[in-house]
Amino acid sequence: MTSILEVKDIEVVYNRAIHVLKGVSLNVPEKGIAALLGGNGVGKSTTLKAISNLLKAERGAITHGDIRYKGESLLGWDPADIVRSGIFQVMEGRRLFQHLTVEENLRAGAYSRRVGDIKPDLERVYNYFPRLGERRAQKAGYLSGGEQQMAAIGRALMARPKVILLDEPSMGLAPILVTEIFEILRVLCEEENVSMLLAEQNAHMALSIVSEAYVMESGRIISQGATNELTKTDIVRKSYLGMTEEDNAHRAYRQILLQKRAAGPRGGTLRPTLGTKGRTT
Numbered sequence: 001m002t003s004i005l006e007v008k009d010i011e012v013v014y015n016r017a018i019h020v021l022k023g024v025s026l027n028v029p030e031k032g033i034a035a036l037l038g039g040n041g042v043g044k045s046t047t048l049k050a051i052s053n054l055l056k057a058e059r060g061a062i063t064h065g066d067i068r069y070k071g072e073s074l075l076g077w078d079p080a081d082i083v084r085s086g087i088f089q090v091m092e093g094r095r096l097f098q099h100l101t102v103e104e105n106l107r108a109g110a111y112s113r114r115v116g117d118i119k120p121d122l123e124r125v126y127n128y129f130p131r132l133g134e135r136r137a138q139k140a141g142y143l144s145g146g147e148q149q150m151a152a153i154g155r156a157l158m159a160r161p162k163v164i165l166l167d168e169p170s171m172g173l174a175p176i177l178v179t180e181i182f183e184i185l186r187v188l189c190e191e192e193n194v195s196m197l198l199a200e201q202n203a204h205m206a207l208s209i210v211s212e213a214y215v216m217e218s219g220r221i222i223s224q225g226a227t228n229e230l231t232k233t234d235i236v237r238k239s240y241l242g243m244t245e246e247d248n249a250h251r252a253y254r255q256i257l258l259q260k261r262a263a264g265p266r267g268g269t270l271r272p273t274l275g276t277k278g279r280t281t
């Protein structure tokens with residue numbers, strides 16, 4: 001598969017002293033979704049900011065490596081030019097203009113395009129997110145967390161991006177909303193020919209829609225591969241999916257116990273007693 005975006009062995013330092021990324025490489029497939037997985041503080045946001053060249057504002061700098069978009073190096077590009085070239089970042093925590101309406105926020109997304117008629121783009125966003133259409137005149141600050149995330153993704157779409165960088169889209173959302181939003185991301189990728197890089201702690205959800213993933217720890221990629229292969233590796237199962245062989249065996253055992261219990265005393269011979277007070281699990 002061709003890569004639209006290639007991060008090659010980058011190192012990032014904050015304040016000329018804090019070495020945060022220590023040689024990160026990853027590829028975003030053209031018209032596909034790649035996930036960058038990992039816990040708090042491992043360097044996911046820093047990787048996305050390095051791509052968008054937003055590190056300078058935080059006294060950070062890329063000290064080694066390269067970032068290539070459609071084969072061309074992005075190093076030293078102005079962040080606004082990166083957006084104009086087709087890379088749009090949806091920042092962690094949504095970052096909408098709270099006092100502007102939903103529609104005004106969406107219009108702001110089209111700013112980089114400098115084109116006249118954006119009505120068809122607005123309709124397209126409302127089509128993907130009907131709830132935004134219903135609330136188009138409402139102030140963004142009054143939207144629910146899920147709706148704000150939808151508005152942030154909608155605003156990115158208004159820029160007609162080629163690549164969307166998403167920083168923790170599932171953060172703080174109820175599981176049902178996360179499922180809804182991730183399904184829309186999958187459809188967007190298919191229908192709008194957008195490529196995506198998804199930085200996520202919610203590995204379960206991310207792995208359900210991406211084709212390949214990278215697992216990060218302490219500023220390094222410690223595991224990578226196609227989703228179906230990655231989910232089989234113990235490190236991913238244990239650290240990010242909470243499923244080891246042991247867990248599975250335990251679950252299977254519990255399942256048998258529950259079935260036996262449901263069947264009553266005559267249902268079988270297995271009657272385990274775990275603990276000293278005769279409690280069973």
Ligand SMILES: Nc1ncnc2c1ncn2[C@@H]1O[C@H](COP(=O)(O)OP(=O)(O)OP(=O)(O)O)[C@@H](O)[C@H]1O
Nearest residue numbers: 014018020038039040041042043044045046047058
């Ligand atoms: N502006 C900064 N100055 C100094 N250190 C920073 C700065 N921004 C981030 N860091 C540090 O860099 C490391 C990586 O942070 P980063 O935000 O990239 O991680 P993350 O994986 O996105 O985590 P989270 O999911 O918690 O946002 C952390 O140790 C963090 O404290």
